Amino acid sequence: MNISRGINQFVIANPDICIGCATCMAGCYQSAYERGKLAVPRLIVTRTGSGVMPNQCRQCDDAPCANVCPVGALKFGGDFIESYEEICIGCKMCTLACPFGAIRAEAEIMPSIDYSIIPDYNLGLESVIGNKSVAVKCDLCTGREAGPACVEVCPTGALMIINGTVMDGQVVSQKAALAVETYLSNKKR
Amino acid sequence: MTNNLTEFATDADVIFCMGTNTSECHPIIAMHMLRGMKRGAKLIVVDPRKTDMAKKADYYLQIPVGYNIPLLNAMMNHIIKEKLYNQNFIDKHCVGFDYVKYAVKDFTPERVEEETGIKASVVREVAELYATSPASMFAYTMGMTQFVDGTSNIFAISNLALITGQIGRPGTGINPLRGQNNVQGACDMGALPHVIPGGMVMTENAQKQAKKIWKCNLNAEVGYTMTDLPDNIESGKVRFLYVFGENPAMSDPWTDHFIHSCESLDTFIVQDIFFTETAQIADLVLPAASWAEKEGTFLNTSRTVQYLPKAIEPAEGLVPDWQVICNIAKRIGLYGFDFLSAKEIWDEVRKMAPDQFGGITYERIIEENGLAWPCPDENHPGTPIQYTDLKSFHPDGKFKLIPIGYVDGMEDRLAYEEKTRKDLDLPEGYAVGCGTMSEKPTKVHPCMFTTGRKVYHYHTGTMTRECKALEFGADIMGPVIEISTDIAETTGIVTGDYGVVENKRGRIAAKVLVTEDMREGTIFSTFHYVEAEANKLSNAQDKDPFSGMNPVKMTIAGIRKIDEKEFKEIRNEHDQFMHPSEEYRKVREV
Numbered sequence: 001m002n003i004s005r006g007i008n009q010f011v012i013a014n015p016d017i018c019i020g021c022a023t024c025m026a027g028c029y030q031s032a033y034e035r036g037k038l039a040v041p042r043l044i045v046t047r048t049g050s051g052v053m054p055n056q057c058r059q060c061d062d063a064p065c066a067n068v069c070p071v072g073a074l075k076f077g078g079d080f081i082e083s084y085e086e087i088c089i090g091c092k093m094c095t096l097a098c099p100f101g102a103i104r105a106e107a108e109i110m111p112s113i114d115y116s117i118i119p120d121y122n123l124g125l126e127s128v129i130g131n132k133s134v135a136v137k138c139d140l141c142t143g144r145e146a147g148p149a150c151v152e153v154c155p156t157g158a159l160m161i162i163n164g165t166v167m168d169g170q171v172v173s174q175k176a177a178l179a180v181e182t183y184l185s186n187k188k189r
Numbered sequence: 190m191t192n193n194l195t196e197f198a199t200d201a202d203v204i205f206c207m208g209t210n211t212s213e214c215h216p217i218i219a220m221h222m223l224r225g226m227k228r229g230a231k232l233i234v235v236d237p238r239k240t241d242m243a244k245k246a247d248y249y250l251q252i253p254v255g256y257n258i259p260l261l262n263a264m265m266n267h268i269i270k271e272k273l274y275n276q277n278f279i280d281k282h283c284v285g286f287d288y289v290k291y292a293v294k295d296f297t298p299e300r301v302e303e304e305t306g307i308k309a310s311v312v313r314e315v316a317e318l319y320a321t322s323p324a325s326m327f328a329y330t331m332g333m334t335q336f337v338d339g340t341s342n343i344f345a346i347s348n349l350a351l352i353t354g355q356i357g358r359p360g361t362g363i364n365p366l367r368g369q370n371n372v373q374g375a376c377d378m379g380a381l382p383h384v385i386p387g388g389m390v391m392t393e394n395a396q397k398q399a400k401k402i403w404k405c406n407l408n409a410e411v412g413y414t415m416t417d418l419p420d421n422i423e424s425g426k427v428r429f430l431y432v433f434g435e436n437p438a439m440s441d442p443w444t445d446h447f448i449h450s451c452e453s454l455d456t457f458i459v460q461d462i463f464f465t466e467t468a469q470i471a472d473l474v475l476p477a478a479s480w481a482e483k484e485g486t487f488l489n490t491s492r493t494v495q496y497l498p499k500a501i502e503p504a505e506g507l508v509p510d511w512q513v514i515c516n517i518a519k520r521i522g523l524y525g526f527d528f529l530s531a532k533e534i535w536d537e538v539r540k541m542a543p544d545q546f547g548g549i550t551y552e553r554i555i556e557e558n559g560l561a562w563p564c565p566d567e568n569h570p571g572t573p574i575q576y577t578d579l580k581s582f583h584p585d586g587k588f589k590l591i592p593i594g595y596v597d598g599m600e601d602r603l604a605y606e607e608k609t610r611k612d613l614d615l616p617e618g619y620a621v622g623c624g625t626m627s628e629k630p631t632k633v634h635p636c637m638f639t640t641g642r643k644v645y646h647y648h649t650g651t652m653t654r655e656c657k658a659l660e661f662g663a664d665i666m667g668p669v670i671e672i673s674t675d676i677a678e679t680t681g682i683v684t685g686d687y688g689v690v691e692n693k694r695g696r697i698a699a700k701v702l703v704t705e706d707m708r709e710g711t712i713f714s715t716f717h718y719v720e721a722e723a724n725k726l727s728n729a730q731d732k733d734p735f736s737g738m739n740p741v742k743m744t745i746a747g748i749r750k751i752d753e754k755e756f757k758e759i760r761n762e763h764d765q766f767m768h769p770s771e772e773y774r775k776v777r778e779v
Contacts, residue, residue, distance in 0.1 A: 019219045021216045025665070026658040027658070027662075028662060029658050029661060029663070040661070041665065049706070050244060155217075
């Protein structure tokens with residue numbers, strides 16, 4: 001079976017074993033910082049009435065964000081949606097188009113100021129007029145040798161990478177085999 | 190903990206979590222609990238906030254803040270009514286079952302439903318599940334202890350575990366999840382007003398050991414607790430304070446009172462790795478070696494002594510904490526501080542408390558990757574599970590069941606105790622516990638206010654807020670005031686508004702998050718953030734009669750919406766109070 005050859009790969013969490021510890025967000029921040037990207041986390045641990053898990057880009061094959069981006073800052077790549085923060089104009093169309101809330105317009109705070117101890121800190125960027133925001137989303141830690149930092153640091157193993165191979169071998173084939181086997185064995189009985 | 194924390198994963202059939210936000214405050218233990226659930230264990234969570242663990246639980250009971258004893262008593266009421274208790278265990282190993290029967294008789298599951306809205310059927314099911322499972326493990330933290338009836342809360346847990354015989358086997362027991370890597374160790378080492386390694390100061394054994402090893406007569410008088418400190422400073426009883434690696438200006442309840450009281454000190458020394466808020470009001474600030482720069486042992490929540498080697502050498506001019514203390518002691522001219530290494534200190538601990546630590550040598554700790562006390566000799570395997578012989582620490586070896594009641598106000602507690610003593614004809618010195626609310630909502634302050642932690646910060650954030658990946662990566666919210674939906678409705682506040690929470694002790698301003706996870710009429714905030722620190726409002730006036738603990742987890746407050754201008758004013762005023770040095774405020778903004 002080759003139905004999933006060429007699909008985009010993506011990171012996703014298993015909510016059953018996620019404990020909401022936000023280590024992924026810390027890892028994400030650190031990876032972005034080290035790779036010279038905007039130093040903000042690209043996946044957000046989200047709490048709802050039913051549970052908790054990180055939410056991030058699904059790298060849609062026909063991605064609305066890449067379709068809508070007027071300058072090519074979000075682009076169809078080989079097996080994920082590439083993001084070029086340096087040419088983003090901050091129009092925020094991708095934020096509107098994304099069905100998962102996985103792209104945010106963000107600006108970095110001034111690295112030389114320790115906002116954590118100044119009173120305006122929690123006004124956050126609202127208090128700083130004139131920031132230019134750019135679209136940030138999960139870029140699968142492009143350029144990081146060990147792959148996505150979040151997957152590496154997750155202490156419970158809740159985060160995983162799904163790609164064509166995983167999709168074929170561990171998802172589709174296995175489920176298909178189980179379905180057929182169940183049907184056949186029931187029939188025999 | 191009576192048991193080992195890994196038993197949540199390997200042995201427990203029912204995990205009962207009360208007053209613990211396990212996945213945020215003890216993520217490692219939460220992982221063990223989830224592994225246990227995968228194995229088939231049932232999870233019961235009791236908390237005013239629907240925490241992440243509550244959302245994964247099989248049963249979740251959203252009690253009002255402080256409604257611990259009535260719920261536990263109602264469970265016991267049902268267990269006794271349905272005869273689900275362990276008669277054999279009670280007959281052989283416990284005293285006072287009649288006292289418990291007397292104390293819980295009025296607490297029916299129906300009463301819980303009437304008072305809280307939690308279905309009586311759920312209370313009954315939870316009670317049956319806990320009582321009848323082969324192994325039930327009870328876990329709790331500060332959501333049980335930091336109340337005026339904290340000790341009584343724990344008595345109630347103990348009663349429940351004992352009458353159902355859920356103790357002394359793998360996957361059972363009473364398990365306080367300790368909040369710091371070495372808080373169990375600090376208590377065992379005697380960082381308390383009434384204990385030395387070797388026992389309570391008034392006991393014969395402690396007196397004997399002190400004489401033998403420390404060559405001194407130990408003062409048998411119990412000291413005062415930390416919660417009495419501010420008052421004792423103000424009354425002139427304490428004039429010299431040395432704070433070592435702690436930030437009480439933020440972590441102690443009623444911030445303003447603590448800071449004001451410190452002004453009366455003659456000398457105030459703070460030793461820390463960062464310039465904390467407490468350091469900023471000190472007369473003298475000394476640097477210290479960080480945790481990675483010193484070797485020694487930690488004693489974790491499972492009573493396991495663990496070895497931690499140092500990762501790096503201390504910065505120039507710094508020495509490990511034990512050397513600092515020894516140096517001071519030697520300059521005072523005290524005997525017995527000529528240690529050359531942390532190991533020598535540990536060996537003295539082993540001599541002081543041989544029954545507990547005698548067999549726990551440095552070599553064994555390292556080789557066996559930690560050993561749990563009691564471990565009296567070098568061939569003893571350690572004790573990961575306590576009470577396997579079903580004998581208590583009391584001289585007669587029996588477990589005591591304590592009558593625990595619940596009354597309407599603090600002033601009624603004494604009357605309850607007297608009545609109970611008379612009705613039950615209790616022996617001299619037998620404890621009676623009684624729960625109550627320390628404060629009740631008023632017209633001006635109509636909400637319950639409780640405090641807690643977020644997963645990405647630790648306590649007052651002295652270290653974690655200096656870590657950029659945590660401060661800017663994991664924590665994108667900053668300080669928030671979480672309110673229940675009914676408060677949002679009555680006040681017209683929506684998520685994202687600025688709000689100020691205030692009561693007679695102080696006020697904090699922060700962004701508001703309206704959440705359905707909160708019990709109605711409840712406000713929650715954290716004590717990590719100096720700019721909006723929940724302990725400004727905490728109650729430091731009332732105390733638990735047994736332990737002296739303040740009801741840090743329960744006070745009353747009012748909330749109102751404010752605009753950005755007022756928000757900034759409050760923040761500035763607060764900033765100047767917490768960071769009094771003009772120079773400091775200037776320097777940090779460069």
